[in-house]
Amino acid sequence: MGKKTRNRATRSEGSEGGNPRRPCPCGSGKRYKACHGAGDDVIVVRPFEGLAAEPDLVAMREFLPSATAALPLREGGPVTLASVLPGASAALVRDSGEILLGMQVQTRSGDLSADLAGALAWARSAEPGSSLPVVGPERRTGERLQDVLEPEVPLEPSVHADFAWWLPGGEPDPEAAAMLERANSVIMPTEAVAAPGVRGAYWVDTGSKGHIRWVRTEDEVTLMAALARLSGRGELELGEGSHYAGSFRAHGLLVPVWDVDREMHSSEWAGPAAEFAKRLDEVLAGLDSEPLTDAEHRAREVLAGKQITLR
Structure with a gap:
């Protein structure tokens, strides 16, 4: 391998960057070769880390x-x-x-x-x-x-x-x-889900479905473990009229997505989202002292397979 090629393959942050057939770690959804793999920039996988915003x-x-x-x-x-x-x-x-x-x-x-x-x-x-x-x-x-x-x-x-x-x-x-x-x-109706303890959650009506997309700042491994525990308890949904659809990655963060009843106004999801945030925080706080059970490990594998593409 030539020096220039070797440097290009090792400068990106994250193990996915050097493989041209893998998704680009920038989160674009494109193959690395068709995205940042063609240039010499160092890829910052989580560009906004450290900011409350x-x-x-x-x-x-x-x-x-x-x-x-x-x-x-x-x-x-x-x-x-x-x-x-x-x-x-x-x-x-x-x-x-x-x-x-x-x-x-x-x-x-x-x-x-x-x-x-x-x-x-x-x-x-x-x-x-x-x-x-x-x-x-x-x-x-x-x-x-x-x-x-x-x-x-x-x-x-x-x-x-x-x-x-x-x-x-x-x-x-x-x-x-x-x-x-x-x-x-081309605008899809979109509104913030405003509630105490809820940040980065947005309701959207795609025309055929309603969704809530919630940008989470936790480490992906930790967040998936917490979601798996909630799934095992039957507490992964936001409430009646919702269904956990999967998640996608964006700029180093995981974004869980729920399908929701389009007939319900976005404000009607504020209370359920706040309650979910409380449940999630409680589970996150207990992960260190109470490791996942075998059933929860299996639930995590199922959730990890529910990767969706943002359209």
């Missing part, structure tokens, strides 16, 4: 269609984080000087946290009315979100029913109106 950052990157949140910056003026910006831009500065950063962008960088910090640095010095299509290597400053955000402050995303916030004030011209119509046509 981590679960909502992952949600905004992966499945919130139209959402905005104020970034809890350590210093500097206000900055709005957006799930997606017009043209999937990495950043834009409005004529008013307002700065917006986009989460859902086209990139092959191995570190989304560094990309966002680079986009922020660009926006702070850009002229009003400018936009940044993509963050290239020349835009990275060496800083990451962990260097510019207050680590203990979570995000408070506002989930919108459409993309009207793209063009604040006034009537859009025909081209902008057509862009908004196209974007709005």
Whole structure:
């Protein structure tokens, strides 16, 4: 093996990165060879680790269609984080000087946290009315979100029913109106499940099913063990009208998913989600003192096979 090839195979974080036939550890769902395996970036599997905002950052990157949140910056003026910006831009500065950063962008960088910090640095010095299509290597400053955000402050995303916030004030011209119509046509109704002890949980109506997707920050092995114990007790569901469907991985975190009754409003799942959070916390606290039984080990294997693909 040549030196360059050998280095490329060993620089990614996580054992999956060096095998071109395995899924890329960045969480894109693509094969490593078709994703970050073609470049020389170090892949940071969990780019938002250490931030209280981590679960909502992952949600905004992966499945919130139209959402905005104020970034809890350590210093500097206000900055709005957006799930997606017009043209999937990495950043834009409005004529008013307002700065917006986009989460859902086209990139092959191995570190989304560094990309966002680079986009922020660009926006702070850009002229009003400018936009940044993509963050290239020349835009990275060496800083990451962990260097510019207050680590203990979570995000408070506002989930919108459409993309009207793209063009604040006034009537859009025909081209902008057509862009908004196209974007709005693909939005799936989505709302946060707001309850004490619940963060990173979102209800979505796909048109054929209702789901609750819940970004969890626990270590995957530990979380799967806890879910297996709840399954063995018959306590894995969120309540009547729900069914545990499986989970998917995103940016180093596991996201359990439940199918839920579409006829129930998202707010009706707040109480059941809070109760589930209490059950899960109790089980997580007892795992060290009470290892899994043989039946629970088998339940964990069954749950591990319930991997779903986010569409």
